[in-house]
Amino acid sequence: MLGGSINGVGVGATVGPMEAPILAVDVGGTKLAAGVVSAAGRLLDCRSVETPTTDDGNELFECLARLMSTFAPFDRYSVCGVGCGGPMTRGGDQVSPVHIPAWRDYGLRERLGRLTGLEVGLENDAKALALAEGWVGAAMEADDYMAMVVSTGIGGGIVLNRQLLHGGSGNAGHIGHVVVSQPGRALPGHVSGVLEAEVSGTAIAYHTGRPAAEADTALIAETGRLVGQAAGSVANLLDIQLVVVAGSVAIGFGEHFFAAAQAEMNRVCRLDFSRSARITPAGCGHEGPLIGAAAVGLRALGQRPGGIH
Numbered sequence: 178m179l180g181g182s183i184n185g186v187g188v189g190a191t192v193g194p195m196e197a198p199i200l201a202v203d204v205g206g207t208k209l210a211a212g213v214v215s216a217a218g219r220l221l222d223c224r225s226v227e228t229p230t231t232d233d234g235n236e237l238f239e240c241l242a243r244l245m246s247t248f249a250p251f252d253r254y255s256v257c258g259v260g261c262g263g264p265m266t267r268g269g270d271q272v273s274p275v276h277i278p279a280w281r282d283y284g285l286r287e288r289l290g291r292l293t294g295l296e297v298g299l300e301n302d303a304k305a306l307a308l309a310e311g312w313v314g315a316a317m318e319a320d321d322y323m324a325m326v327v328s329t330g331i332g333g334g335i336v337l338n339r340q341l342l343h344g345g346s347g348n349a350g351h352i353g354h355v356v357v358s359q360p361g362r363a364l365p366g367h368v369s370g371v372l373e374a375e376v377s378g379t380a381i382a383y384h385t386g387r388p389a390a391e392a393d394t395a396l397i398a399e400t401g402r403l404v405g406q407a408a409g410s411v412a413n414l415l416d417i418q419l420v421v422v423a424g425s426v427a428i429g430f431g432e433h434f435f436a437a438a439q440a441e442m443n444r445v446c447r448l449d450f451s452r453s454a455r456i457t458p459a460g461c462g463h464e465g466p467l468i469g470a471a472a473v474g475l476r477a478l479g480q481r482p483g484g485i486h
Contacts, residue, residue, distance in 0.1 A: 184388060197255035198295065200472045201386045203286075203466035204228075204241065204261040206329040207378070207425070213243045214471035215256070218313040218482065220464045222248075225291035242292055251293040258474020259289065260305030260466055262330060267347030269299025275366060276330050276379065277409025294466045298477025303350055304341060305469030306459065307334030310421045310474050312483035315460030321417045324459065325352060326466075327404060328424030328429040331343060331373040337415065352411065355375065357403045372407050378426045389426045397430045402439025405433060405456060408438065409445030412454040423466075447464045 197217055205212040205228060209363050212223030224247055229240050239478045252259075262274035264318040286299040300308075307324035310316040313471070316324070316336070324334045331353030336343045342349040353373035361370020364380050381396070392400070406421040420442075427434055438456045446454045459465050472482040 191382065197253065199471040200245070200251060200254040200257045200295065201467040201470035201474065202241070202245065202257065202259040203305075204272075204277070204291070204347055205302065205466075206262060206274065206275070209241050209244055210242075210274060210458065210467060211248060211462055212467040213248060213254075214258075216475075218309075218468055218471065220467055223464075223467055228277065228386075232279050234283050237279045238283075238285075238288060243392070245292065249290075251295055254293075254295060255299065256474040256478050257289055257293050257295040258470040258472065258477070259286070260300060260302035260470040260473060261285065263301040263303075263332065263351070265299070265301060265349045267343065268349075271300070271362070290364050296474075296477050297431050298416050298475075300473040300475040300476075301332065301334065301348065301350070302466060302469070303332030303352075304334035305473050306423055306461075306465050307336050307350075307469070308460045308472035308476070308482060308485055309465045309469035310459055311336055311485045312337070313435040313461065313468060314465065315421045316419060316459055317460075317483065319419045320419060321415070323350070323352070323415075323417055325408065325410065325420060325422045325427075326424040327377070327406070327422055327427035329378045329393055329399075331377045331404075331424075332409075335411075335415065335417075336485060338442070341482055349352060351405045355407050355410065357406050376403050376426075381426070389428060392430065394433060398437040400426065400430060401434040404434075405438035405441030406445055409442040409451070412446050412451045413448055416450050418451075418454050420454070420456045421459045421463070422456060423463075428458060428463070437457065475476075 210225040213221045265272040333350040333352035360371040364374035367374040378389045
């Protein structure tokens with residue numbers, strides 16, 4: 178818990194913006210998390226709650242605000258950084274997370290600014306993870322890589338030449354909506370056969386009637402295979418050698434999942450430049466979403482954690 182200090186700095190102490198910790202927020206379809214991250218990328222404290230099941234966007238925001246208030250006063254932080262499920266407008270002014278139907282064109286960044294009085298940086302949660310992995314995780318030594326979140330949904334963030342890709346609307350990297358199976362299975366709100374409709378946590382529960390945590394070894398292997406197929410296709414397309422994967426489904430499935438994913442990547446990546454591509458667990462583990470959110474916050478201040486532009 179925070180107590181009276183953060184990273185050895187007293188609550189009442191005066192610190193410069195480069196030294197002050199970051200208020201980090203992760204908004205997901207299953208849980209809301211908030212925490213404090215040091216300017217060096219170390220998670221100091223965190224708390225989470227289940228994402229409320231509601232159609233009232235303001236009710237959902239009030240739940241998030243209550244969670245964040247446990248880290249008040251907010252003036253001890255340099256910035257507020259947020260990772261949120263997409264899609265969203267570029268810069269995060271309006272968010273419409275696929276798995277949070279209560280928020281459609283919701284002005285989350287502005288509301289958080291009013292709540293905290295801080296500058297707020299907001300980015301897609303999988304792109305935030307890509308920043309975390311390049312900053313203090315498994316991609317620190319890589320110039321080109323993709324980060325994937327395999328959880329309630331499936332998302333991705335892509336870094337090429339140490340530059341985070343945004344795309345025309347800021348939503349580049351939606352690997353969960355790449356077709357991996359034909360004719361494929363349907364999931365409400367999705368095109369049949371896309372990765373997210375096949376093996377996300379939501380899809381697994383929808384198709385089997387059981388949570389992903391109860392998956393048998395055959396389903397774990399099939400999930401890994403389809404993730405590896407999508408990852409291998411991206412490696413072929415973009416000439417990347419590394420894919421790092423986080424999220425409750427992937428990490429929960431563990432070694433069997435990653436072995437199946439690597440085997441499929443080996444099958445798919447047959448070009449000279451992609452033949453050695455590998456898939457690996459994200460180095461930041463369960464802390465990645467909040468560390469990534471902190472990186473988003475620092476970028477809003479004009480900083481480049483990990484040297485990623």
